[in-house]
Amino acid sequence: xxxxxxxxxxxxxxxxxxxxxxxxxxxxxxxxxxxxxxxxxxxxxxxxxxxxxxxxxxxxxxxxxxxxxxxxxxxxxxxxxxxxxxxxxxxxxxxxxxxxxxxxxxxxxxxxxxxxxxxxxxxxxxxxxxxxxxxxxxxxxxxxxxxxxxxxxxxxxxxxxxxxxxxxxxxxxxxxxxxxxxxxxxxxxxxxxxxxxxxxxxxxxxxxxxxxxxxxxxxxxxxxxxxxxxxxxxxxxxxxxxxxxxxxxxxxxxxxxxxxxxxxxxxxxxxxxxxxxxxxxxxxxxxxxxxxxxxxxxxxxxxxxxxxxxxxxxxxxxxxxxxxxxxxxxxxxxxxxxxxxxxxxxxxxxxxxxxxxxxxxxxxxxxxxxxxxxxxxxxxxxxxxxxxxxxxxxxxxxxxxxxxxxxxxxxxxxxxxxxxxxxxxxxxxxxxxxxxxxxxxxxxxxxxxxxxxxxxxxxxxxxxxxxxxxxxxxxxxxxxxxxxxxxxxxxx
Amino acid sequence: xxxxxxxxxxxxxxxxxxxxxxxxxxxxxxxxxxxxxxxxxxxxxxxxxxxxxxxxxxxxxxxxxxxxxxxxxxxxxxxxxxxxxxxxxxxxxxxxxxxxxxxxxxxxxxxxxxxxxxxxxxxxxxxxxxxxxxxxxxxxxxxxxxxxxxxxxxxxxxxxxxxxxxxxxxxxxxxxxxxxxxxxxxxxxxxxxxxxxxxxxxxxxxxxxxxxxxxxxxxxxxxxxxxxxxxxxxxxxxxxxxxxxxxxxxxxxxxxxxxxxxxxxxxxxxxxxxxxxxxxxxxxxxxxxxxxxxxxxxxxxxxxxxxxxxxxxxxxxxxxxxxxxxxxxxxxxxxxxxxxxxxxxxxxxxxxxxxxxxxxxxxxxxxxxxxxxxxxxxxxxxxxxxxxxxxxxxxxxxxxxxxxxxxxxxxxxxxxxxxxxxxxxxxxxxxxxxxxxxxxxxxxxxxxxxxxxxxxxxxxxxxxxxxxxxxxxxxxxxxxxxxxxxxxxxxx
Numbered sequence: 004x005x006x007x008x009x010x011x012x013x014x015x016x017x018x019x020x021x022x023x024x025x026x027x028x029x030x031x032x033x034x035x036x037x038x039x040x041x042x043x044x045x046x047x048x049x050x051x052x053x054x055x056x057x058x059x060x061x062x063x064x065x066x067x068x069x070x071x072x073x074x075x076x077x078x079x080x081x082x083x084x085x086x087x088x089x090x091x092x093x094x095x096x097x098x099x100x101x102x103x104x105x106x107x108x109x110x111x112x113x114x115x116x117x118x119x120x121x122x123x124x125x126x127x128x129x130x131x132x133x134x135x136x137x138x139x140x141x142x143x144x145x146x147x148x149x150x151x152x153x154x155x156x157x158x159x160x161x162x163x164x165x166x167x168x169x170x171x172x173x174x175x176x177x178x179x180x181x182x183x184x185x186x187x188x189x190x191x192x193x194x195x196x197x198x199x200x201x202x203x204x205x206x207x208x209x210x211x212x213x214x215x216x217x218x219x220x221x222x223x224x225x226x227x228x229x230x231x232x233x234x235x236x237x238x239x240x241x242x243x244x245x246x247x248x249x250x251x252x253x254x255x256x257x258x259x260x261x262x263x264x265x266x267x268x269x270x271x272x273x274x275x276x277x278x279x280x281x282x283x284x285x286x287x288x289x290x291x292x293x294x295x296x297x298x299x300x301x302x303x304x305x306x307x308x309x310x311x312x313x314x315x316x317x318x319x320x321x322x323x324x325x326x327x328x329x330x331x332x333x334x335x336x337x338x339x340x341x342x343x344x345x346x347x348x349x350x351x352x353x354x355x356x357x358x359x360x361x362x363x364x365x366x367x368x369x370x371x372x373x374x375x376x377x378x379x380x381x382x383x384x385x386x387x388x389x390x391x392x393x394x395x396x397x398x399x400x401x402x403x404x405x406x407x408x409x410x411x412x413x414x415x416x417x418x419x420x421x422x423x424x425x426x427x428x429x430x431x432x433x434x435x436x437x438x439x440x441x442x443x444x445x446x447x448x449x450x451x452x453x454x455x456x457x458x459x460x461x462x463x464x465x466x467x468x469x470x471x472x473x474x475x476x477x478x479x480x481x482x483x484x485x486x487x488x489x490x491x492x493x494x495x
Numbered sequence: 496x497x498x499x500x501x502x503x504x505x506x507x508x509x510x511x512x513x514x515x516x517x518x519x520x521x522x523x524x525x526x527x528x529x530x531x532x533x534x535x536x537x538x539x540x541x542x543x544x545x546x547x548x549x550x551x552x553x554x555x556x557x558x559x560x561x562x563x564x565x566x567x568x569x570x571x572x573x574x575x576x577x578x579x580x581x582x583x584x585x586x587x588x589x590x591x592x593x594x595x596x597x598x599x600x601x602x603x604x605x606x607x608x609x610x611x612x613x614x615x616x617x618x619x620x621x622x623x624x625x626x627x628x629x630x631x632x633x634x635x636x637x638x639x640x641x642x643x644x645x646x647x648x649x650x651x652x653x654x655x656x657x658x659x660x661x662x663x664x665x666x667x668x669x670x671x672x673x674x675x676x677x678x679x680x681x682x683x684x685x686x687x688x689x690x691x692x693x694x695x696x697x698x699x700x701x702x703x704x705x706x707x708x709x710x711x712x713x714x715x716x717x718x719x720x721x722x723x724x725x726x727x728x729x730x731x732x733x734x735x736x737x738x739x740x741x742x743x744x745x746x747x748x749x750x751x752x753x754x755x756x757x758x759x760x761x762x763x764x765x766x767x768x769x770x771x772x773x774x775x776x777x778x779x780x781x782x783x784x785x786x787x788x789x790x791x792x793x794x795x796x797x798x799x800x801x802x803x804x805x806x807x808x809x810x811x812x813x814x815x816x817x818x819x820x821x822x823x824x825x826x827x828x829x830x831x832x833x834x835x836x837x838x839x840x841x842x843x844x845x846x847x848x849x850x851x852x853x854x855x856x857x858x859x860x861x862x863x864x865x866x867x868x869x870x871x872x873x874x875x876x877x878x879x880x881x882x883x884x885x886x887x888x889x890x891x892x893x894x895x896x897x898x899x900x901x902x903x904x905x906x907x908x909x910x911x912x913x914x915x916x917x918x919x920x921x922x923x924x925x926x927x928x929x930x931x932x933x934x935x936x937x938x939x940x941x942x943x944x945x946x947x948x949x950x951x952x953x954x955x956x957x958x959x960x961x962x963x964x965x966x967x968x969x970x971x972x973x974x975x976x977x978x979x980x981x982x983x984x985x986x987x
Contacts, residue, residue, distance in 0.1 A: 013926070014950045022951060029734050029744055066731055067751030082747045096787035098817050100842055103755065103789070105704040108846060135656055143650050154642055158635050162829040164627055197689065197855040204854050212597040230853045239558055242521050252521055255574045259559030263595065295588035297595070325590050337654040339860030350592055354600060361722045362696050363689040367859040368831030434505070458506045459514060 004033065004040070008049050016051055020059035028068050028081050037079040039069065107233040129479035131447040131466040134273065134421055135338055137397075139472065140390050142336070145382040149373055152380075161372045165365040168356045169195025169344070173375040177344050180378070184305070185319040186328070191349045194356065195366045199303055199331040199343040200226055205355045205362070206299060206327060206345070211236045215263040218256055220248050222453030222463075224273045224301070227266055236263070238455040243272070245415075247279025250286040257294050264297040264327075269317055270305040271420025274453050274465040278418055281314050288320045301329045303343075306387050308419035309395035324348045332374055334421070335387060340370035391419075394469050397476065398423070401468040404480045409487075423466045431462065431487070432494045439486035445479045496525065496532070500541055508543055512551035520560050520573050529571040531561065599725040621971035623939040623958040626765065626913055627830055629889075631964065632882050634828070637874040638865065644872075645864055653861045660848045661687025661836070662863040668870040669836050676797070677811040678820070683841045686848060687858045691795055691823040691835040692718055697847045697854070698791060698819060698837070703728045707755040710748055712740050714945030714955075716765045716793070719758055728755070730947040735764070737907075739771025742778040749786050756789040761809055762797040763912025766945050766957040770910055773806050780812045787817070794822045795835075798879050800911035801887035816840045824866055826913070827879060832862035883911075886961050889968065890915075893960040896972045901979075915958045923954065923979070924986045931978035937971045 006023050008016060027033040039045070042060060046053040060077060063069045071077045153161060174190040181188055196202040203226070211217070213235030219227060221240025231238050239260060241253045248267060256262070267287070269279040279287070291298050300317040318328040324347075331343030345355065359365070377383065401423060405412055413426040427433075433449055440446060450461035471479055498515050500508060519525045531537070534552060538545040552569060555561045563569045645653060666682040673680055688694040695718070703709070705727030711719065713732025723730050731752060733745045740759060748754070759779070761771040771779070783790050792809045810820040816839075823835030837847065851857070869875065893915060897904055905918040919925075929941055942953030963971055 009952070012952065014952060018948065018950045019952065029741070067748060082743060087746055087750060095784055098787035098789060098815070100789075100840065100846075103702060104846060105700075105702055105707075108701045108850065133656075138651060138655055141651055141654050143654075146654065147646060147650060150642065150646055154639060158639060159630060159633055162633050162635075162638065162831045163630055164625075164830045197859070200853070201855040208597075209600045210595060210597055215597075226853060233850075233853060249521070251574060254579055256559060258579060292587055295590035297590060297592075323590070338656045339654045341855060341857070341859040348592065354592075354596060358600065358725075361692070361718060361725060362854070363693040363833060365833070367689070367833040367862050369861055369865070370859050373861070456510065458510045460501070460504065460506060460511065 006045075006049060008051065017055045017058040017062070020045075020049070020051075020056065021062045024059065024063060025066070025068060028063075028079055033079050035079055035081065035083060038075070039077045039079070041076060107235065128441075128444045128446060129471055129475045129482065131445065131468070131471065131479060131483075133467055133470050134334070135467070135470045136334055136390070137393065137469050137472075140393055142377075142382060142386050145377060145380075145386070146337075146373065149376045149380065149382075153372055153376055157372060161369045163368060165368045165371060167360045167365050168352060169193070169366060170368070170371040170375060172379075173342075173371045176375055176378040180383075181346060185315050186346065188346055189349075192346050192352060194345045194347070194352045194359070195371060196331075196343045196345055196359075197341040197363065197366050198333050199301060199329045201341075201362075202329040202331075202343055202345045203227055203230060203299070203301065205358050206329075207231055207234050207236075208358050208362075209351075209354055210263055210297075212263075216260045217264060217266060218253060218260070218262045219266045219455065220268065220272060221455065222274055222450065222461075223266065224268060225448070225452040227301070228453075228455055231266075232455075240455045243275065243277060245277060247272070247277060247283045248287060250283060250290055253287070254290045254293075257290060257296055262296065264299055265291070266299045266301065267317070268301045268304075270302055270314070271307065271417050271422075273304070273420070274422050274448070274450075274463075275424045276415050276417025276420055276422050278311070278314065284314065284317060284320060288317060291321075291325050292323060295325070297325055297327060299327050299329065303329075303331050303334045304420040305330070306335055307391060307394060307421070309391060309398060311418040318346060327351065335390060336374060336377065336383075337370075340367075340374060342366060342370045342374045394421075397468045397473065400473055401466065401476050401480070404477060408480060408484050421467050421469045423468060425464055425466060427462045427464070427487075429462070430494070432490055433462075433464075435493065436486060436490045439489050440483060443482040443486045443489075445482035445486065447483070498537075498541060500543065509547045509550040509554070512537075512541070512543075512548065513554045516551065516555060517558070517560060520555075520571055525571050527571055527573065527575060530567070531569045531571070533568060599727065620933075620936045620938060621963055621967045621974065623937065623960070623963065623971060623975075625959055625962050626826070627959070627962045628826055628882070629885065629961050629964075632885055634869070634874060634878050637869060637872075637878070638829075641865055641868045641872065641874075645868055649864060653864045655860060657857040657860045657863060659852045659857050660844060661685070661858060662860070662867060664871075665834075665863045665867040668867055672870070672875075673838060677807050678838065680838055681841075684838055684844060686837045686839070686844045686851070687863060688823075688835045688837055688851075689833040689855065689858050690825050691793060691821045693833075693854075694821040694823075694835055694837045695719055695722060695791070695793065697850050698821075699723055699726050699728075700850050700854075701843075701846055702755055702789075704755075708752045709756060709758060710745060710752070710754045711758045711947065712760065712764060713947065714766055714942065714953075715758070716760060717940070717944040719793070720945075720947055723758075724947075732947045735767065735769060737769060739764070739769060739775045740779065742775060742782055745779070746782045746785075749782060749788060754788065756791055757783070758791045758793065759809070760793045760796075762794055762806070763799065763909050763914075765796075765912070766914050766940070766942075766955075767916045768907050768909025768912055768914050770803070770806065776806065776809060776812060780809060783813075783817050784815060790818050792818050792820045794820060795826045796912040797822070798827055799883060799886060799913070801883060801890060803910040810838060819843065827882060828866060828869065828875075829862075832859075832866060834858060834862045834866045886913075889960045889965065892965055893958065893968050893972070896969060900972060900976050913959050913961045915960060917956055917958060919954045919956070919979075921954070922986070924982055925954075925956075927985065928978060928982045931981050932975060935974040935978045935981075937974035937978065939975070 042053050042056045046056045068081050069077055070080045174193045177193050207230050211234040215236045217231050217236045217238050218241050220243045228238050242249050318326045328346040411428045414423050437449055448465045450463040451459050534545050534548045537548045560573050561569055562572045666685045669685050699722050703726040707728045709723050709728045709730050710733050712735045720730050734741050810818045820838040903920045906915050925941055940957045942955040943949050943951050
């Protein structure tokens, strides 16, 4: 057995030893049962520390190639064909997929959700469940033009690869958009993502260790809760009131639980529709600065304000770069293109890019170019004005119909966004209500999905008013009324 | 303190108790230092098991809301304002981002790789590093037509949301494609992914637990190694010879190490270019069946064969549904659209969809429609013929130039795919060679990235011949020649 050590190599000595013995075993130059020199002997021969040989042998043992026994020494165990033959006499082993999923995939929490969501593919069901913009408001004329222009000028480029962190021209447009939101950043602070869901995923995968605590508003977006929990985090809810997250509770929990980060949706919060007051935003940022804790600001709806005064984002109030800001074009331009973005300190963007590269390399180039061109040609401002107006009308329609037909319901009147968060009276059987509703062809998301422990006696449901057409809002609420009546009748 | 228990609720009793006490604490109905009933007392009052109250109290303790002390009992600790005020007298705590990344993000292995890759954005550098198709071979006329047609017929649909597992029309086209590959599946066995990188990511996130062993060919695709390691897996390499993965070693390691799955690239393997022989494929499948272990078959290059006979994929030989098959349009149609797919048992597809939903909801709709239409209109077959021919010529050109100018090099002659795997003579300083090459404006990927332990004394580099234009292949190899000469000169 001859081993050549290179002392000037960058490769650790023990790895050199391990690799060479491994090669000799696999090429059968060292046959089954061959007795290796003892650690002491080999160390002496190679003139290395005994611990170096020990480490090499340990690695080889962990790969199942050698074994040690008192009295017998260290010997090669590859390849004991008898052992394998014995094995082959037994029956074939069956593969049970359900047994080999990892821990985080074993819960089937998300199953129920996809069952609710799937119904929306059904033609006749009216969906108040999604968080999807109105198909009628997609700016098709503008996109028709954009597409024609791009076909002429950039047909090839649109189909080639992009940088991992995104197309630089698009970043420049987003930089301008952020300036309108009173946030001054460089393109190095921006990363393009496949919607904000991916932004959240990349952040979670970069920061979350198993058992980390993450503080979230309670209730909050189910996609965030599930994602964090899938990665092994302990998600702890902080109550919200009409001014947003309760900062007194938040500070207390930050101090006690040392969370990895805070996740917040300050504008037209999902699901409650509540907008964090300016005072509360300042208080929140004070806690963030005091404890040096990052905050993930998720702002998919910020531009979709119908009434009231615009408020600065947390990122705009962030003097120290502690806020990671997420936004997306999914709610305002096109859901299907899957283009969103992250604003964060450059070092964080670089770290997130490494994860992005392993995840899916980059956001689809075509979608980036289309959005970029849409912004560059100046269609954005008018489009936003249009959807604000239309969603405002839809919100009012849903409120009117709820007030007319659901006198027992209470709900918050959101100044923008996509949802109404409706409180039912006591003693409604919510499982039965959901069942009845799905049978009657209307769906929505029940409250428990928006809570970290998912087991909560909540009287709320979330209704989306942007996706359904006006007549669907009317018909859908009639179906909900019937479902509620049937539920009450059956339980009394 | 009044707690209402609902015995007919689906919510566990201890959670009901916990939630109600928590609400009372946050609303300050139970003030700081309020002493709660003992577990025994409360159990008696509510007529529940003492262990139920114990569990509720434990949850409240873990959220930092109550505390127990001998002699003092269990009391509310929210909200000790003195504690927070003391804290605020101290300086603000600074946030050090580098300290809060999770374990898997702490290694900066991928950093070096992105440095190499980034060079390819530099105008003057010639890149043999990527795994990217030739920009000149993008079927632009066909895509121009496809885009026009879609603009007329489906303008809106292209920008709306898609099902999580992908567009059904595209799945039907892929089903046909799979039939050509001798694999008969239903659309329920297919999931559309954002390139095969995402397919791999979804699989890894669904199956891999920390410390799981995964067996891979050695060397293999760095993106797979890094991904698996990021999720905490122990990646163990199985040597390959000219017939592909060494099944004798594989079976031995399967038996010894009980791996979670095997990852293999049977066609024009990355980086070696080796194609697994038919005999070896049968042997491999025998081991898979014998031990009931899943195998991930990554097949991005299978269609790009220049010579030799087509071989059935592992999936085509898979009688029991143990193979998860990955492929993509990135290498043959468009890299930038990010459209790939997974073929797997339906139960596995459903599980993967749940992860996909948390990751980025769905693959961009526009890309799915474009690829679908490209296939539907029958452009695929001719396009494949064309790229086979062109890449064949490029491969031959690179081989010719290598043979002319690098007499000291050995390399395997691949029957298809994207890469030449070149072996240098002994005593080349590979770090210096890489440095020189990057300075001279040519890049490639050194061997160590393709090994699980990344520390290996390997004499190989991987050269890609599909992305560079013909004249770039010639110039790039001249630069490599100069870099090699400089390296030899400086080290002697």
